[in-house]
Amino acid sequence: MNRFLQPIAIIFWKDILLELRSKDIIISAAVFGFLVVIVFNFALNVTPRLVTQLAPGILWVAFAFAGTLAMNRSFVREKEQGGLEGLLLTPVSRDAIFLGKALVSFLFMLIVEAALLPVFAVMLGFSAFSFMLILTIVLATLGFATVGTLFSAIAVQTRSREIMLPVLFFPIILPVIIGAVEASSQAIGGDGGAGIGKWLPLIGVFDALFLVICPWVFSFVVEE
Amino acid sequence: MATVDRVKQPLLSFSNALVVLGAALMLVDVYLIFMVAPTDAVLGNIQRVFYFHVPMAIMSFLAFFVVFIASILYLIKRDQKWDRLAHAAAEVGVVFVTLALITGIIWARPVWGVWWTWEPRLTTTLILWLIYVAYLMIRAYAPNRTQGALYAAVVGIVGFVDVPIVYYSVQWWRSIHPSAVVGPLAESGALEPVMQGILLFSFLAFLVLFLYLVVERMALRGLEDQVRLLKFSLHRTGR
Numbered sequence: 001m002n003r004f005l006q007p008i009a010i011i012f013w014k015d016i017l018l019e020l021r022s023k024d025i026i027i028s029a030a031v032f033g034f035l036v037v038i039v040f041n042f043a044l045n046v047t048p049r050l051v052t053q054l055a056p057g058i059l060w061v062a063f064a065f066a067g068t069l070a071m072n073r074s075f076v077r078e079k080e081q082g083g084l085e086g087l088l089l090t091p092v093s094r095d096a097i098f099l100g101k102a103l104v105s106f107l108f109m110l111i112v113e114a115a116l117l118p119v120f121a122v123m124l125g126f127s128a129f130s131f132m133l134i135l136t137i138v139l140a141t142l143g144f145a146t147v148g149t150l151f152s153a154i155a156v157q158t159r160s161r162e163i164m165l166p167v168l169f170f171p172i173i174l175p176v177i178i179g180a181v182e183a184s185s186q187a188i189g190g191d192g193g194a195g196i197g198k199w200l201p202l203i204g205v206f207d208a209l210f211l212v213i214c215p216w217v218f219s220f221v222v223e224e
Numbered sequence: 225m226a227t228v229d230r231v232k233q234p235l236l237s238f239s240n241a242l243v244v245l246g247a248a249l250m251l252v253d254v255y256l257i258f259m260v261a262p263t264d265a266v267l268g269n270i271q272r273v274f275y276f277h278v279p280m281a282i283m284s285f286l287a288f289f290v291v292f293i294a295s296i297l298y299l300i301k302r303d304q305k306w307d308r309l310a311h312a313a314a315e316v317g318v319v320f321v322t323l324a325l326i327t328g329i330i331w332a333r334p335v336w337g338v339w340w341t342w343e344p345r346l347t348t349t350l351i352l353w354l355i356y357v358a359y360l361m362i363r364a365y366a367p368n369r370t371q372g373a374l375y376a377a378v379v380g381i382v383g384f385v386d387v388p389i390v391y392y393s394v395q396w397w398r399s400i401h402p403s404a405v406v407g408p409l410a411e412s413g414a415l416e417p418v419m420q421g422i423l424l425f426s427f428l429a430f431l432v433l434f435l436y437l438v439v440e441r442m443a444l445r446g447l448e449d450q451v452r453l454l455k456f457s458l459h460r461t462g463r
Binding site: 147150154157158159160164167168170171172174175178179182198199202205206209210213214217220221223 | 299351354355358361362365366367371374375377378379381382383385386389390392393394396397
């Protein structure tokens with residue numbers, strides 16, 4: 001295999017193996033995301049008339065909260081066992097470590113979202129099987145995982161690590177949340193993706209920009 | 225034993241010159257704003273807050289641009305002076321953006337009828353405030369100063385790159401959710417030449433204030449670093 005891709009694949013597989021054995025990230029994030037929806041249902045009193053207005057917002061708040069939880073766990077795990085030091089000692093470029101971790105977070109979040117989406121669709125009463133909705137989720141989750149991996153690597157080193165990730169993450173990720181909510185609202189509302197046109201490119205530009213910047217600055221975050 | 229330079233304070237230092245110049249400009253500025261500037265025909269006296277609000281907002285943007293440049297230079301060159309500059313500019317910038325938000329809220333209530341509206345510029349400024357508050361938090365919560373400087377530099381770069389995207393997304397979002405609150409934007413209208421002149425003067429006064437605060441904060445950071453070094457060497461000698 002390619003010399004650049006191989007370390008990424010190994011890091012990716014390591015985290016999947018860990019998750020297969022412990023199962024603590026995906027299940028806890030999914031349960032948490034489910035709880036967010038339940039709480040919102042009571043807080044906002046979602047009636048069928050309001051569902052197209054409220055469902056996208058609830059969906060993305062649940063995904064964003066569950067995502068921060070999952071990404072935080074992913075680095076806390078490395079920190080507790082000194083795994084990050086081990087990774088840094090291996091003759092692997094920092095970019096590969098970043099991309100491997102980001103790819104794992106991307107996959108875990110997608111699994112959590114794939115589990116939650118049908119449940120939400122049933123409970124809130126909208127159709128989940130729209131190509132545009134799924135495309136929006138994949139693109140937005142890519143942005144979440146890229147920025148989230150960088151900030152969880154920082155947050156895990158600080159005191160009060162649980163609070164630092166959301167404090168850093170949410171202001172930066174705001175354009176993706178706005179874009180994802182608007183695009184999902186178009187997809188669920190069913191006016192055929194007429195208004196979706198500018199939101200997906202916005203999320204795409206965000207993803208591309210931060211896929212370039214984050215690996216570069218990540219090398220400074222982990223050095224010591 | 226470690227020797228540390230005594231703090232020299234010559235009478236004609238750069239920062240002393242700035243404080244004298246800044247105080248003089250600020251006094252004249254306040255006089256111009258309250259005594260010379262004409263009262264706005266539509267908005268009344270509240271319009272005068274604009275001579276404080278706009279310069280402070282622009283100075284905070286300038287501050288965050290300085291943070292961005294200094295952060296890149298710090299990551300590349302690892303010279304402490306760039307970290308000091310970024311730290312000082314970020315703190316001063318947060319103070320200015322906070323004041324710009326507060327003066328904006330004071331202005332919005334009588335003119336727009338609401339304290340706050342999710343207009344693109346307001347929203348972007350609020351997000352800017354959040355990003356740089358997080359910047360200062362990460363410095364404070366980092367395990368040590370070196371790591372704090374690195375993390376802060378990363379946030380300074382990522383945060384600044386993010387600002388234009390936040391602005392565009394909020395603008396598009398607003399165009400989808402039109403709000404009932406439509407107010408006359410004072411800065412978009414044609415300004416009287418007198419008002420324009422006073423605004424420019426106000427910019428100059430706040431620019432000098434900004435420079436003074438950054439220079440003083442950098443000097444203070446330098447002293448803090450020296451104190452830390454002294455404490456460290458005292459520990460080492462076991463006293």
